[in-house]
Amino acid sequence: MTDTYNYDDVKPVQIRSDEPELCQILYDDEYEHTMGILLALMRDKEYSERALHITEQGIELLASHYTIWYYRFEILTTLNKNLFDELDWVEQIALENQKNYQIWNYRQLLVEKIIESGADFSPYREYPLLGEMLEEDVKNHHVWSYRKWLVERFDLFHAPKEVSFVNSKIDEDVRNNSAWTHRHFLLFGKPSLVDETLVNDEVEYVKMKIELCPQNASSWTYLLGIYRRAKKPLGELHEFCLQFANGMAESESTADTDESQDKAEVKSSFALEMLARIYVEQKEIAKAKRAYTLLADKYDPIRKNYWEYQKSVIV
Amino acid sequence: MELEALLVDKLEQYFRRCMQSLPSRAQEEDSNRLALVYFCLHGLEAINRLTLTAEEKEKHAKHIYEHMIEDPRGEMVSFRPSQTFALPLESDRSYDLPNLSATFFALCSLLALGSDFSRILDRHKIMRFVKQCQHRQGPSCGAFSPVTGLDGEPFGGEDLRLCYIATSIRKMCKYDSMTEEERKQRDTDIDVDSCIQYVLRSMNDSGGFSSDGWTEPHSGLTFCAIASLKLLGYDFSRNQVRFESTRDWLVHRQVEYPETLYGDCDYEYWDQADEGAFNGRENKFGDTCYSWWCTASLYLLDPVYLDLVDLSKATKYLLSKTQSRLLGGFGKNGDSFPDPLHTFTAIFSLALWKTSSHQSLHFKGETQLQPIDASLVISKRSLLFLTDAVQFDS
Known part of the structure; x- marks a missing residue:
């Protein structure tokens, strides 16, 4: 050796x-x-x-x-x-040992030194390595964090190449939470680039992805994230959520009874949770309680105590 | 629900084997040697089996003090992670870099061994080193790096883990009970405000914590954030709405896949066998250690939050899925061999749930579990030793 x-x-x-x-x-x-x-x-x-x-x-x-x-x-x-040679070396080491996370900080250090020295550095140089690393483990936290750093360091917010990359990762696996998190940063991380059109386009995009796979924490988190940032009223999502929780709007009088549960046809616990929030906001107390009961008893029983607690604090 | 037994004798044997010697494949953990010692000592304490003679305790403590590094100017004290990296005496030892994590694991281990380090270590020199690891400017202002270089500057990636380690060391040096005036006078304290700001900046929109607020939230980093704030005396009610979102995010980390929504669970990161486990991120597998990171975070935010999750199923997952009946100890999941980290986090989880929740959890071996401290992640007995026996003169 x-x-x-x-x-x-x-x-x-x-x-x-x-x-x-x-x-x-x-x-x-x-x-x-x-x-x-x-x-x-x-x-x-x-x-x-x-x-x-x-x-x-x-x-x-x-x-x-x-x-x-x-x-x-x-x-x-x-x-x-030559620090570019060192970048090549790091690349080899990274590919040989996927779990080695020290390399990413080291690589950042090298890139900063290269820039400091006045040499040209294109962030796109990093794409083949990052692509290959994600082939091995598509949720590698360190690789995604490094990618996030690149976006920030080289102002790649909304860059077409990066957007198409993140689109492709979500297309490959709509439940990839790392990809959704990256998308959130890429599109909303620079406030000066955020406008109503972007917000509306992204709401449409994520709704489409939710329809594809309703029981997916990542896409619902993304949707909620947009609403929180844009300070949009959640009530707008009422109709949308109902399509994954059929029967929720009806039989108010029988709320919180076994009878009403049977009529509900739920495809997503996250839709049900969102509905509960909306009903709490709109002071539709019976409906909110019903949604929480459905979560506690049938659709998300492991969090029974939590749903019961949420029900108990409705005022 | 009928729960399997906690195999206390096997656990004791497991930790004793690890304390004695580890096979060569453990080489890759050489930089975590003192962490392994900490897992074994406190793991044994938590099951009431740390039965060392006074002589053994003294010998082990002496061994840990051998990891101590004093800088040539005599201003700073720290520890190295393993004696492998000790450079020969009488030589230039600049490349024996002081290590923040090792300093934390050394102090915790000394507490378990009942060694009053205030007699041996100058706490202000330790804190001067901790302060030296803190970033004073730039985007990571307030955060800590794992080591300092030859020029004394922080080196290596900073993250919430190191914030937690720094704030824990500060607690063990009892800087939290010093007067404001004294701290200012000494100029060896970390910048507490910038540390708190760094931690708060790392909160993601969803309530979980990540490396900088925009990357993917992670249960382990969330624990480090919450525990750091707790150790620095931060009042969570100052930011109630945001920390409620942290609570909600943590509660959602417990996994179960009801057939009515998940069908046959046909996704490569979902596993029916994970029922009751916690995961580190959305749409990922459950893992023994996240039981600790998630529930301890909930507990630190507010002890009553522990009862928002299903501890009966969580206990069942640990005892019947990840506990090794053959070797003793706990693995990462049902398919892994036991290792000290996962064994330690499993025991600490069970001890926390048993002593601090209102849920009825009964299993054989439960009476052996001892109270633990969730912020320093040591046994309550060690915490008492710190409070009562360790008294710094200055």
């Missing part, structure tokens, strides 16, 4: 303790050797090609150790290495 560089003159620092320790890890030889050399070079503050190489070995074994990343960055700076 380390044969491309010569470390014969380096005496590895001993990492194995002679005394028994709490939670002692039985290190294998490779780990002991690599860490031993890494520590010896760090102790000597050696900033060299072979030091750079050993940080790679170290990161492959222990990506969560910040000191190695820090040392690596110091070596790069001292040797005045």
Whole structure:
């Protein structure tokens, strides 16, 4: 593994303790050797090609150790290495180890340094890597957070490429909450770009997606998010919600009884919850109670206590 | 509902095995070594099985103090995560970077071992290090990084986890009970206001917390946010409507898939077997550790919120789905091997529900569960030790 560089003159620092320790890890030889050399070079503050190489070995074994990343960055700076090459290297490491989240912060650091140096940097350079990472795990939190950072850093709000990317992710999986969250930021994160047309278009878009799959927390959250931001009255959604909760508008007199429950035909607990909110706002107390009862008894019984509580605080 | 037993003997054996030695595949956790120690010690305390002799306690405490790092100028004290990273004495040790998380895990572990660290550590030097990790400007102003570099500047991604860790250390250094005047005079305290502002900025529209308010909310980060605010003495009623949305978001993290709405549950991130579990984000699998992050957050917002979720089903999920009957301990889900983090969070969840909820939960082994403190995430006994025995002279 380390044969491309010569470390014969380096005496590895001993990492194995002679005394028994709490939670002692039985290190294998490779780990002991690599860490031993890494520590010896760090102790000597050696900033060299072979030091750079050993940080790679170290990161492959222990990506969560910040000191190695820090040392690596110091070596790069001292040797005045090309930071674009380093971005390529990070890419390899990212693809090899999906769970390695330290790389994203490191990558941000590199990008900032590149910009600082006056070099051109196109955010679109990042797209193939991000695409490939999401192929592996379409809900990778770190990858989406990095993507969010790119949008902010390079002012990609409403950028056609980014919008079509997020459209495609929602088309692939309408329940992908990460994609919906990203869409929310992309379209509403810059207030100066938000107007009535956008709000109306997005309400139509998300309604269409809800019709496709009514029992989906992500799309309902998106809808509610738009309403909250735009300070629109939830009452507007009454008709829309009713199509997923048939029978809810009727039989007010029999509210909160078993008989009325049988008539309701609910396709989405989220529609029912939204209706309950609307009825509370509109002081339609019997209807609100009925919606909560349906949630507690039939459509979302795991939250029975919560729905009963909501019912009890209606005034 | 008939619940399975909590296998206390097996759990004890599991933690004891981990404390003794871990196989080489645990190497990738070497940077979390002190966290593993913390999980084992407090896990054992929570099931009333931390039965160490005075001699053993002293020996273990001594081992933890060996992780201590003093900066060359003698101004700061911190800990390293594992003795692997200790550079030889008498050499240039600049690359032995002080680590914020390790400092937290060391202090918590010392409490479990009944070691009064006020006799050994200068709390102001610890706090000077914590302060050094805090960002003083820019978009992350108020947040903390995991380490400081050779130039003393914060290095590494900041997030709510590190806010939680910083505020917990501050609590263990008893800075919360110092007078305003004294804190100002010393100039070693963190900037509490900017920390609170950072946490509040991280609240998403939906009520959950995320890395910066616009990314996807996450149960684990939500716990860190709520617990940080709690430790800093923030009054949630100041922002009642928003924290009610946090409560609602957390309550919705418990999963169940009634057939009438979900049919045969045909989505790759849904699993009928997760009934009663909590998830970290919308449309994701349940996981043992989220039982803790979600319910502890609810409890910290208001203890009565614990009764808004179904703890009977939650208990059933842990005891019969993720507990390993063979090895002892708890895994991430029904298909995983047990590990210290998930075992610890399962026990702490059960201990919290058992002692703080009004729901009737009965299972064999329940009487062994001890009261715990939900904000520092240590046993109540350790908290008492901190309050009563640990007394800083200055």
